[in-house]
Amino acid sequence: MQVSLFVTCLVNQISPQVGVATVEFLKRIGVGVTFNAEQTCCGQPAYNAGYHREACEVARGTLRLFERELDSSDYVVVPSGSCVAMIRKCYPKLFSADAAECARAERVAGRVLELTEFLVRVLRVEPSGGSFGGRVTYHDSCHLLRELGVANEPRTLLSSMQGAEFVEMDRADVCCGFGGTFSVKFPELSTALAEEKLASIERTRADAVVACDTGCLMHLAGELNRRGSPVRCLHIAEVLNAQPETDESRD
Amino acid sequence: MSKATEKFIAIQTGVSAGGEEWQRLRKRAVMIKSHTLDNLDHYLEQFASNVEHSGGRVCWAHDAEEANRYICDLARTRGVRLAVKSKSMMSEEIDLNHALAMAGVEAVETDFGEFIAQLAGERPSHINMPIVHKSRADVADLFAAKLNVGRLEEIKDLASVARRLLRARFAAAEMGITGVNFAIAETGTIVLVENEGNIRFTTALPPVQVAVMGIEKVIPRLADLEVFLKLLPRSASGQKITAGVSLLTGIKRAPHEEGPREFHVIILDNGRTGILADPQLRESLHCIRCGACLNVCPVYRKIGGHAYGWVYPGPIGAVLTPILIGREKSADLPFASSLCGACRDVCPVKINLPEMLLHLRTQIKERPAAKVDPPARTGSHSPRTFGQLLANRAERAAFKLWAAVMKDARRYRRAARLARLAQLTLGGGKRRGVFSILLSRWTTSHIPPLAPQPFSSWWRELSDPDERRPER
Amino acid sequence: MKGLAKENMVARIRTALGRGPLEVTPGCPSALPEQTADAGNENVVEMFCTELRRVGGHAVHVRVEGDVKEYLRNLLPAGVEMVVASSISARVGAWLTGQNASVISLAHGGSVGAAAEDTLTSSLLRADIGITSADYGIAETGTLVLITGRERHRLVSLLPPVHVCLLDVRHILGSMGQLLTLVYRDSYSGGAPPQSLTMLTGPSCTADIEQTLTQGMHGPRELHVLLHMSLV
Numbered sequence: 017m018q019v020s021l022f023v024t025c026l027v028n029q030i031s032p033q034v035g036v037a038t039v040e041f042l043k044r045i046g047v048g049v050t051f052n053a054e055q056t057c058c059g060q061p062a063y064n065a066g067y068h069r070e071a072c073e074v075a076r077g078t079l080r081l082f083e084r085e086l087d088s089s090d091y092v093v094v095p096s097g098s099c100v101a102m103i104r105k106c107y108p109k110l111f112s113a114d115a116a117e118c119a120r121a122e123r124v125a126g127r128v129l130e131l132t133e134f135l136v137r138v139l140r141v142e143p144s145g146g147s148f149g150g151r152v153t154y155h156d157s158c159h160l161l162r163e164l165g166v167a168n169e170p171r172t173l174l175s176s177m178q179g180a181e182f183v184e185m186d187r188a189d190v191c192c193g194f195g196g197t198f199s200v201k202f203p204e205l206s207t208a209l210a211e212e213k214l215a216s217i218e219r220t221r222a223d224a225v226v227a228c229d230t231g232c233l234m235h236l237a238g239e240l241n242r243r244g245s246p247v248r249c250l251h252i253a254e255v256l257n258a259q260p261e262t263d264e265s266r267d
Numbered sequence: 268m269s270k271a272t273e274k275f276i277a278i279q280t281g282v283s284a285g286g287e288e289w290q291r292l293r294k295r296a297v298m299i300k301s302h303t304l305d306n307l308d309h310y311l312e313q314f315a316s317n318v319e320h321s322g323g324r325v326c327w328a329h330d331a332e333e334a335n336r337y338i339c340d341l342a343r344t345r346g347v348r349l350a351v352k353s354k355s356m357m358s359e360e361i362d363l364n365h366a367l368a369m370a371g372v373e374a375v376e377t378d379f380g381e382f383i384a385q386l387a388g389e390r391p392s393h394i395n396m397p398i399v400h401k402s403r404a405d406v407a408d409l410f411a412a413k414l415n416v417g418r419l420e421e422i423k424d425l426a427s428v429a430r431r432l433l434r435a436r437f438a439a440a441e442m443g444i445t446g447v448n449f450a451i452a453e454t455g456t457i458v459l460v461e462n463e464g465n466i467r468f469t470t471a472l473p474p475v476q477v478a479v480m481g482i483e484k485v486i487p488r489l490a491d492l493e494v495f496l497k498l499l500p501r502s503a504s505g506q507k508i509t510a511g512v513s514l515l516t517g518i519k520r521a522p523h524e525e526g527p528r529e530f531h532v533i534i535l536d537n538g539r540t541g542i543l544a545d546p547q548l549r550e551s552l553h554c555i556r557c558g559a560c561l562n563v564c565p566v567y568r569k570i571g572g573h574a575y576g577w578v579y580p581g582p583i584g585a586v587l588t589p590i591l592i593g594r595e596k597s598a599d600l601p602f603a604s605s606l607c608g609a610c611r612d613v614c615p616v617k618i619n620l621p622e623m624l625l626h627l628r629t630q631i632k633e634r635p636a637a638k639v640d641p642p643a644r645t646g647s648h649s650p651r652t653f654g655q656l657l658a659n660r661a662e663r664a665a666f667k668l669w670a671a672v673m674k675d676a677r678r679y680r681r682a683a684r685l686a687r688l689a690q691l692t693l694g695g696g697k698r699r700g701v702f703s704i705l706l707s708r709w710t711t712s713h714i715p716p717l718a719p720q721p722f723s724s725w726w727r728e729l730s731d732p733d734e735r736r737p738e739r
Numbered sequence: 740m741k742g743l744a745k746e747n748m749v750a751r752i753r754t755a756l757g758r759g760p761l762e763v764t765p766g767c768p769s770a771l772p773e774q775t776a777d778a779g780n781e782n783v784v785e786m787f788c789t790e791l792r793r794v795g796g797h798a799v800h801v802r803v804e805g806d807v808k809e810y811l812r813n814l815l816p817a818g819v820e821m822v823v824a825s826s827i828s829a830r831v832g833a834w835l836t837g838q839n840a841s842v843i844s845l846a847h848g849g850s851v852g853a854a855a856e857d858t859l860t861s862s863l864l865r866a867d868i869g870i871t872s873a874d875y876g877i878a879e880t881g882t883l884v885l886i887t888g889r890e891r892h893r894l895v896s897l898l899p900p901v902h903v904c905l906l907d908v909r910h911i912l913g914s915m916g917q918l919l920t921l922v923y924r925d926s927y928s929g930g931a932p933p934q935s936l937t938m939l940t941g942p943s944c945t946a947d948i949e950q951t952l953t954q955g956m957h958g959p960r961e962l963h964v965l966l967h968m969s970l971v
Contacts, residue, residue, distance in 0.1 A: 023722050023723075025673075027722060028721050028722045028723060029683060029717050029718065029721050029722075030715055030716075030717060030718055031718065032718050032720065032721055032722035032724075032725060033718075035722035035725070035726075036722065036725055039726075039729075051723075051726045053676070053723050053726070053727070054676040055676070056673045056674070056675075056676060056679045057673045059673075061666075061669070062666050062669065062670060063625075064606065064625065064628070065628065065632070065662075065666065066602075066625070066628030066629045066630075066631060066632035066633070067629075067632055067663075067666045067670075068629050068633070069633075069670075070666045070667060070669065070670035071670075073670045073673075073674050074669075074670055074673040074674050076674070077673075077674045077675075158605070158606070158607040158608055158609075159608075162607070162608040162609075162611070162612060163608070187276070189609075190565055190607075190609070191565045191605050191607035191609070193565065193605060194605065195604070195605025195606060195607070196605075197602075198602070198603075198604065198605045198606070199605075200714075201602055201603075202602075202603055205566060205569060205570065205603070206605070208569050209565050209566075209569065209605070212565070212569075234715050237715070238713045238715060242713075270949060270950070271950060274950035295768075298768045299767075299768065302765070302767060302768055305756065305765075306761065306765040307752050307756070308749045308752045308753055308756070308760070308761070309761055309764070309765055311748075311749070311752070312745075312749065315745070320930070321932060321934075325745075326744070327744040327745040327747075327748045328744070329744070329747065329748065333744070377957070378947075379945045379947045379948075379956060380945075380947035383947070383948075396946075396947060396950065397947065398947055398948070399950070401948075402949060403948050403949050403951075406948055422948045422949070422951055422953050423953050423955075425948065426945060426948075426953055426955070426956055430955075430956060430957055433957065434864060434957075437957075438860055438861070438864065453927075454923075454927045454932050455932070456927075456932065462943065462944050462945060462946075462956070463943055463944070463945050463956035463957050463958065464897060464943035464956055464957035464958020464959070465956070465957045467897050467937065467957075467958060468897065468957055468958075470935075471893055471894060471897060471935075472860065472894075482748070482752070487767045488767060488923075489919050489922070489923045489927055490916070490919050490920065490923065491767070492919060493914075493915045493916045493919055496915060497915070504946070507790075507879075507880050507940075508880045508882060508915075508938070508940050509940070510794070510939065510940050510941050510942065510943050510944055510958070511937065511938070511939060511940075511943065511958065512937070512938035512940075513935065513936075513937050513938075514935065514936040514937075514938075515934065515935055516927075516932045516933065516934055516935075517932070517934060518934065519934055520931070520934065525887045525891055525893040525894065525934065525935065526887065526893075526934035526935060527934075534748070536748055536751065540748075540751040540752055540754075540755045541755070543752065543755040543756065544754070544755035544756075
């Protein structure tokens with residue numbers, strides 16, 4: 017099994033440890049990983065802000081990159097639900113003016129997978145070996161949940177981790193308030209929604225909140241730091257990759 | 268609002284338990300609504316013809332002005348001084364109460380929540396629960412101040428006061444005004460749902476009946492009503508069916524004996540043909556005004572209905588308002604959403620609200636200078652200021668720059684290196700991100716700092732640990 | 740003028756839809772398939788009672804007129820004069836003999852002039868109990884269906900705070916779909932539809948204040964359904 021990693025602009029620039037954890041974990045379970053350094057962004061920030069032309073310009077390049085990668089890899093794997101939703105659901109619409117381009121987008125869409133989709137639905141992996149100590153809870157990122165229908169997969173992975181106690185939070189499926197440019201245009205509202213999510217997390221008394229999208233995690237981490245809270249925000253890749261001997265699993 | 272949130276969640280939990288049956292109903296409802304819109308001219312004509320056949324009259328109103336003129340003329344010629352009203356969002360849209368007041372007609376709201384809102388001089392803040400923003404204490408204070416009753420603590424006592432007051436008005440009113448939940452084309456029947464009984468009073472006692480409806484309210488047949496009577500109460504309030512459902516057709520005719528002397532239906536366009544014409548927005552006309560999208564919206568739950576600035580709040584409001592009062596005047600609304608999609612999940616008629624909000628965003632950004640002639644009052648929205656126009660220009664330039672950088676890998680890497688340099692220089696020891704610093708003039712939002720090294724550097728070192736490439 | 744307004748709106752709709760007038764009458768997608776519950780059978784009656792009670796209504800079986808008399812006697816508080824309005828039958832007077840109750844009867848046919856109607860409304864506003872029958876019941880929701888025409892029950896079922904309703908169990912249908920099919924056939928398709936068809940499910944209520952349910956708003960606060968077989 018050979019996959020090409022689309023690491024996403026947020027992970028690449030802001031949370032590279034998520035990319036590192038993804039690669040290490042995949043390699044450990046026997047998946048071959050390549051990374052094409054020409055990748056940039058899926059185009060979502062411009063698309064959501066209403067700048068379709070600009071989104072198209074960038075997405076076009078990314079689409080070509082995927083096509084090249086899929087010549088030699090079985091799948092493109094992405095540690096982000098919102099990017100996959102953009103690629104799978106929005107690229108055909110973005111390129112709808114050109115039938116050929118649209119068809120290309122649709123062909124690619126089926127082979128671009130979010131990390132937990134890939135692990136559970138394709139590889140049917142059961143995490144073993146890794147271990148994470150402590151109580152964890154899970155936040156459903158909106159696009160992952162509602163556009164891709166991924167809800168059980170991350171939970172399955174978390175529940176079967178040794179040492180980790182998985183606790184479901186109330187209102188796990190309510191938006192954390194990030195929403196990309198929404199958090200920039202409506203920061204007070206965005207923060208207010210994060211506060212509600214933090215309250216749900218607090219009620220679980222979890223040591224860490226896990227999600228599959230860096231956007232959500234960044235947003236929640238920001239709020240948690242502001243409060244001086246010890247609760248950690250971890251991407252599922254980081255949890256899966258945690259080894260008993262390393263620092264990530266303790267604390 | 269947080270107390271209301273608990274109730275909203277309870278309603279939705281009940282609905283999601285509906286399973287396959289619920290999905291089947293939704294699918295059927297979409298088919299019926301979609302078919303009806305495709306043949307709207309036919310069904311409206313059929314409806315109107317059947318209303319007239321039962322002794323009723325139809326006014327085809329292009330806009331608020333025409334509708335209000337018809338109703339006020341009717342009131343004047345019939346000597347109406349008092350009208351009782353049941354809850355109607357359309358009547359809010361056309362500001363009917365104001366028009367009636369100008370014509371010397373007192374219009375009294377009889378739905379308990381609307382009655383309270385009217386007493387307080389406020390607009391309703393929710394489609395079905397008009398005073399969800401008020402506490403019991405608020406209402407007790409209001410009644411004590413305005414109705415010459417002592418301070419009452421119990422809800423049932425507050426309800427009794429309203430009931431007593433309104434009974435007298437029902438009996439004295441010369442005109443009853445309602446909205447329409449569904450209009451059945453094949454029989455000329457209007458359908459109204461309620462729990463309180465005020466609609467039954469409004470439609471049974473006054474001799475002159477007026478019903479106002481948007482063009483999208485029509486459904487083809489009586490048999491089609493079943494689907495909607497199963498969707499609406501459940502979505503709106505978690506009930507299998509409301510305590511009262513009234514099917515009203517025309518005027519009193521012997522030997523029926525009970526009914527109004529006159530029956531008038533106002534069929535209103537008020538900008539809806541514009542929605543019908545846009546294939547990306549047409550689906551919003553499927554809306555049955557259940558309010559479920561409001562109930563699940565994390566933004567609505569936080570800010571409440573009045574913050575939307577016009578008649579319709581929540582996700583459906585964020586779509587309808589810019590269309591009906593003009594994008595120029597409500598450009599913020601489509602952006603005030605995280606596009607979480609919870610609304611689309613719960614919508615009984617599967618309206619793809621997030622998609623429409625995105626579409627509106629694109630329209631606003633790609634054709635900012637487009638003039639839209641608003642047919643309706645603009646509520647609390649105002650045209651954009653110069654500062655906003657400047658900010659829009661800056662945003663457009665920023666995204667153009669972003670695209671130029673992002674579509675070229677080398678440019679992207681160079682930009683990332685530059686940004687890290689800027690971060691080191693500007694941020695100093697404060698660990699503030701470069702974007703936070705740059706955007707601090709426009710937003711208080713906290714954007715985290717760039718990591719010291721991007722992932723791509725780690726990968727390069729992994730693949731080629733011997734190659735020394737300075738990374739700064 | 741009105742003709743022009745209609746033409747204009749229809750024209751605008753057609754423009755929006757990108758076409759001219761329809762040449763063929765559109766065929767509507769078929770209605771939901773009907774469920775199979777039979778009218779009046781045990782399960783249907785049972786379901787009706789369960790559903791009605793769930794929403795705060797009372798469901799009681801009565802076999803003979805004595806049962807009705809007994810039920811009404813228990814409903815009337817001792818020592819207080821009550822006003823009972825009825826749209827069903829002169830027999831109501833007989834049911835209430837010996838009780839401290841005066842009866843307003845709307846049982847007689849013929850239309851009522853405007854002035855008489857006002858007096859009627861005022862009297863009904865003072866009534867404590869309203870007794871009517873219902874034309875149909877719907878089991879899946881515990882709903883009563885009252886259709887204007889045969890009986891003058893519209894105001895009697897609305898104004899007094901207590902509504903007592905006699906329902907023949909043979910008229911209880913399984914579902915809303917069955918009800919709509921039946922009334923379309925019997926009442927709406929002939930070109931002379933009833934002015935009003937009202938579906939009543941439980942007492943009136945409101946949850947407008949703090950989303951807390953309170954029973955009894957404008958309409959009745961109590962609903963008592965007496966289930967019988969050909970009693971009235």
